[in-house]
Amino acid sequence: MYAATASITIPSNARMELQALVSSVVDLLNTANLQLDVNREAARASISRASSLLWVEINKDSELDPCHSPRALVGWQIRRVRDYIEAHLSTRILVADLSAIVQRSEAHFARAFKKTFGVSPHAYLLRRRVEKASHLMLVSDDSLSDIALACGMTDQAHLCKIFRQTTGQTPAAWRRERRAVTADRENDQ
Numbered sequence: 001m002y003a004a005t006a007s008i009t010i011p012s013n014a015r016m017e018l019q020a021l022v023s024s025v026v027d028l029l030n031t032a033n034l035q036l037d038v039n040r041e042a043a044r045a046s047i048s049r050a051s052s053l054l055w056v057e058i059n060k061d062s063e064l065d066p067c068h069s070p071r072a073l074v075g076w077q078i079r080r081v082r083d084y085i086e087a088h089l090s091t092r093i094l095v096a097d098l099s100a101i102v103q104r105s106e107a108h109f110a111r112a113f114k115k116t117f118g119v120s121p122h123a124y125l126l127r128r129r130v131e132k133a134s135h136l137m138l139v140s141d142d143s144l145s146d147i148a149l150a151c152g153m154t155d156q157a158h159l160c161k162i163f164r165q166t167t168g169q170t171p172a173a174w175r176r177e178r179r180a181v182t183a184d185r186e187n188d189q
Contacts (some may be wrong), residue, residue, distance in 0.1 A: 021057055025050045031134060038177050042134070042167040049131055053119065056082065073116040073180050077102040081113070085125060089132055090152045095121050125152075130166045133159060137175040138182075 006042035032046035056078050064121060067181040073081065080101050098121060113121045135146045148159035163171045 018057075021053060025053055027135065028053070028131070031131075031138070032183055034138075034178055037170060038181060039167055039174070042169075042174070045127065045166065046131065046134075049069070049127065067147075069188065071103060071112055071115050073112045077104075077112075080115060085128060087126060089125075090150050095126055126162055127166065129153060130163055133163060134167075134174070137171060138178055 011128070028046045028050040032043040032050070035046060037045035081098055083133070084098065084101055086094060095106050095110055099106045102109060102112075104112065111119060113124070113148070117124050119127070133147050133151045133153075136142060136150060137144075140147075143156075144159060145156040148154075148156045153158065153159040153162065160170055163174070169177075
């Protein structure tokens, strides 16, 4: 018995978007895996972000779904907001900027954003900045002050405060632990 296979052609820009999504989800899950034994809250945050990315992708065409809540953002709005945040993560991002992108008032946008993502725009932005800082701390030897600026934080003290609130650890302690765990895993192989 032969199975019929259909060839699906995905446009190159959609393929690149999908590859970027898959890469982001894999990075987040790998980070969560590294954090699992050391810091469950940070692991939970990475898994939550990966889940959020996947749900956004699954529901990206939800504007066609008549059951979709009129108070939540629709697929094209989610993509534009997410893309804008990712592209401007190292700069100041205002709710006014985000609401203009999706053509809603600031108050309406803030409510729709929270309904869609489960957190306020500010909380989402801080979480993304901490995730970016975590990634940069793992893949580079940049100073914490350089990483803070690259993530849109005002200075190293701001990064330390937000990072500690989010993960329960200072960035320096978190970095040392992750590097020790990575070194131990490399030695075991």
